[in-house]
Amino acid sequence: MNDVPSGQSLLFLTDEQLRQGIEAMYFAYRGFTADPDRILEEKGYGRAHHRAVHFINRSHGTTVNNLLSILGVTKQSLNRVLRALIDDGLVESRVGQEDKRERHLFLTEAGQRLERELSDAQRDRMRAAFRAAGPAAVGGFRQVLEAMMDTDMRRQYEALRDRTT
């Protein structure tokens, strides 16, 4: 109820506009995952493997616990995926040096190849969309998405974003 704008600019907050935003999000997300999904299926993996590989690549040497909190799944669920990746030689799990209870996760060369293949496909689509929409639209896109996150997820996102890695 606070900061009610001047009238005309509120058109983007009508139920109809919001519903269009919702449906756009739904259909776009399907496009967003379509290309990696095709690649993953060939290799007998799923989205869960993609997410693991993606975030291990983002944070080399991350611990299992950290990955759990980023992905928001149970350790049993992650473990199943992680075990497959380790068995297939895509991920390496090293005992921590300071704290030997921890396992630090790394992509092997094969893992990096898969990550590259997946992210290339996803980036290609994102690039095409960004190019089609233009820089100003991209800024707005990011702003809205960030505002849509839960606060704890936004923290995770920002922590990853503000890395030099």
Place this chain on the structure above:
Amino acid sequence: MNDVPSGQSLLFLTDEQLRQGIEAMYFAYRGFTADPDRILEEKGYGRAHHRAVHFINRSHGTTVNNLLSILGVTKQSLNRVLRALIDDGLVESRVGQEDKRERHLFLTEAGQRLERELSDAQRDRMRAAFRAAGPAAVGGFRQVLEAMMDTDMRRQYEALRDRTT
């Protein structure tokens, strides 16, 4: 390779920018589904039920086949969900008048109540995000999402969008 812009404006197409867009999409989608998911869980339903209820509400009297093509799942998968909704009195299935093989789907009053509850929750979040980002950002958001869809999904999206219903 065509229409290469002047240089500075290409910054939004760096791999780093694209990766941030990818991660923003991932985290935002989790936020996007979080509120309805909580409501659905209380009632013993899942996202599949939400999608069915949403699109039946959008297109009163749609056929099963049409719903299948929008949702992109197999009829067996949809049927399980649909049967639960029908058994629980949320959806009504009427035999077609012209073509009696077809079933036309409608929300009952109870179904409309659930749909309302779910979409209210989802709209609240979308509204907050739109409000925080502002009208210009919302335009960009929509542009990028539309450019990210597969062409056939974009057709579905546009068909729904351009309805007066």
Place this chain on the structure above:
DNA sequence: CTTGGAATGTCAACAAGGCTGACGTATTCT
């Protein structure tokens, strides 16, 4: 009128990927 095909429903079986609960084993902290 018969027959082929389309639309729908249903049964069975299976897989991925979530979940809970319980337990074991290091390791570290108090």
Place this chain on the structure above:
DNA sequence: AGAATACGTCAGCCTTGTTGACATTCCAAG
């Protein structure tokens, strides 16, 4: 010494996707 932490694992359950097979009902073409 005992509690807490990090991780792995076994077992079982659920949702939601998949294929395949088969029945029914109806429309339309021959």
